[in-house]
Amino acid sequence: MRFRLLVLSLTCLSYVTISQAQTDTVELDEVVIEGLSFEKFATGSKIRKSDSLQLISLGQGTLSDYMRQNTTVYIREQGNKMLASVSFRGTGASHTGVFWHGINLNSLSLGTSDFNGYPLFLFDNIAVQYGGASSIHGSDAIGGSIHLGSTPHWIKGSKFHIRQDVGSFGNVFSGIKVNIGNSKWESKTSIFNRILKNNFTYGIKDRLGDPYEIEQENAEVHNYGLIQEFNRKIAHNGYLSMKGWYGKNDHQIQPLMVTSPDQVQTGDEIKDENLRLIGEYEHYFDNSILSSSVAYVWDYQLFNQSDVIETKRLIGNISDEISISNATILRAGANTQYIVPNVWSYAESLTEWRSDIFVSIDQSFNENWHINANVRKTFVPFTSSPIAPSLSASYVINKPLTDLTFRARAERSYRVPTFNDRYWGDQGRMDLSSENGYSMEIGHNIKQRFRQSSIEFDVSGYYMIVDDWIAWKPAGNLWRPFNQKKVEATGIELNGNYTMSMHEWMLEIGGMYAYNRSILREGITDDDPAVGYQLPYTPRHRAILFANIIYKKYRFSINDNYTGQRYGIDVINEEVDHYLLTDIGLSKNFSIGKHQISVEGQLLNVFDVEYQNVNRYAMPGRNYVLSINFLINNNDE
């Protein structure tokens, strides 16, 4: 039985931006926050977007770092920079959709994403949409969805960004971005290489209670990748974009903490390789926007040089957004994918067509009231998936000094079973139905501006049921998947920040807090003792406090990041301690004509806190990162 499990498991925001205001005395890069095509149909949702400064500061990191630093979403990381999965609003790792220009990046075989496999350097913007949104994005968007992307800047001339970081434990990151264009066409290239030895030390006590320092072995990471993008304006009303993303992420698998000083560490490793190509064309008619895209995605994972999980996908997407009147916008579209997997346990001839159709409408009644309705349906062979609707409303008041938003949303969301769930040898079950999410949320946002300062506060509350949650269990003499579990999640999220500028100073302080009650309602059996308990590795409490102080061209930042106590997989007998990590950073910008140099030093885990995110996986103590960024022709936009 143990062995079967092994095989299964192998195959198994800060919204608050640093001052958007520019003052005469505080010199900052222009902060850019990009719009999203689906945003107008999601006014009831809480959406938090990155700004360019956040991405520069975290530039050598991954999506996992971004989520941890800037959101209260929980990232479960099985060792430092190892496999990182997400728990969004108390849901499981496969209940968050991760999208790049509309392509769902979650593994079709496993249903999840490794958040350490998405390097921030490659993206211009990241948007985090809280809550279910299958009615807009399709499968997987139950707890939330994350959108990675870039936007054309239509620069004239050329612009370069060269980045170099060095840090503790053999961390070396190098990246180059080149943008060239003439305002009609543009080429954007981002390329990076990162090596992390990850040989940090951690303390253990041996069987007699004597303390030892152990140097972490078998946790090296080497990843590199590039995105090449060509954008072209066609006539006055067309826009063509071709993007290619190649990424390679080789990492050893950090072993469990040793239990004795001379214990030998065994060496597992995973090599991930991905190629994603997309061609997009948008045409702007008088009253409508026609969008179409064709994409090819190749995902390849090799475990220990022997086990391959591979899928190839061809994707076509078309949608049209029509302004029916000043008050009504309608969008309708369809998406189809042809999928060819290559996994030893699937039937050799296996291929799959999967298609989606979707309709959205945005109706405004006056300048304050908006209502969105969306509906989407995925067609998957043999598997039932629901018609997923959502309805949301927002009420917005914009006054000179005050912005107020009230929002509400109800949604049905879903997740199509993975290829493993449906096609794994004799065990997969094609008759599984999709997992279903039902959620409601309300939110309120207030922003008040004063003469030299502003304050913003945001609150969201939600209630969600995830039903038909797929779990594998023994059935006959083999393990098989079932629509087995039901989870009820309730939560509240608070964000607040205060920004003040005075002479050559600027100060921003803020905080975020999330409370997540995520309870198993139906378990693996009727008498499952875990029923009634919080889900494993799902913290009730997450909080972040931060401050940024800017003086002339200096910037000092501090970030306190708290993760509450969690339960281990044994939710009754195993607790995983809470931890509070403090990071500080200091940076300085130098301008030389059109060029800029920024130098930054960050000290992470300042108080050298010993902690574990997943029990028995060591995490590093105090460590540093030094970064230097050269922005050449930076003003030439």
Add this chain to the structure above:
Amino acid sequence: MMSDMNIVRPLFFLLVIGMTAIFSSCDKGKGDEDLPKKTGVLITNEGNFSFGNGSVSFYDEESMTVTNNVIKNANDGAEIGALVQSIYQHDGIGYLLCNDTDKIEFFSLDNYRFLANPEDNIAVPRYMTVVGDKGYVTCWGPYDDNYGLPDSYIAVLDLAAKLVVDTLDCGSGPEGIFALNNKLFVANSFETTVSVIDLSDHSETKINFDAAPQYLVPDGQGNIWISLASGWLFPAEKSGIQSINASTLEKGSFVHTLDVEGAMAINATGEKIYLLTAQIYPETGTAILEFNTSTKSFVEEPLITGDNFYGIGYNVTTDKIYVSDSKAFSGPGQIYVYDATGMLLNDQVTGIGPNGFVFK
């Protein structure tokens, strides 16, 4: 400039100290747990692959309660940190066979303190038996690229020196092991053989069966009963139970039944064997069948049925049947205690994936 710094410093303090104070206020101290009694039932909780969360629970038949994490509690929080395949008890010492970390943890059966944890020459240890001053541990050895086990062996443990001193050959995927008449009987679960190793000269004889041998129990009449599963590598057509005479090595007849999982236990008289079986998919249940060693037949109606039965034990002192339910390793497991007629007496929550019982 000085005055500027004065703004920064208190702010830093406020943030850091404030957060620390808010969030570090509620460390729960764990009181000293009472040490489990001398007699009772040890439960091995296998744990999840790659989480190192295997543990040991203790069931007290008098109070009818389980104490979980007895090893961790007795060792100042130090954990086994591994998948726990089985415990063998001998002469006041418990031997925890940890199959993913390739080690054997010795602990005192009196106070549950760790004593030693040899690792050399131990690769995927499964089960153990003792003859004289030597322990014999079935070791799967490393997997090859096709998940085969070409390098399985028996590790010979010097109990006094607490070291592996020798290895013996056996078949692939050795699982259950039992010694009788100065012979080791080893169930080679990745093939269809039982290895019989003569301890006087270490010579090995292989006896062939029609399915994959899993575990072995003696009936006190000179026979060893072997549970035979269909095996996942080469699904055999049939599963069931079969005996072998420990002196003549003569086989009894192969008594078939549906989907034998392997786990089994024998009662005090050696007359009844309780065998864990699974229903045929699409049914998802598991059942305990009763086998009579005299009539060599199964009682047709299952004695006990349940969801995810994973381990079974029989307390020969109190005549109680113990069954564990893994709950598919998705969270804490459960044990059920029955009397010999199959009547449920108690159920208790354990650690993850309870897979076996040791009666001390």
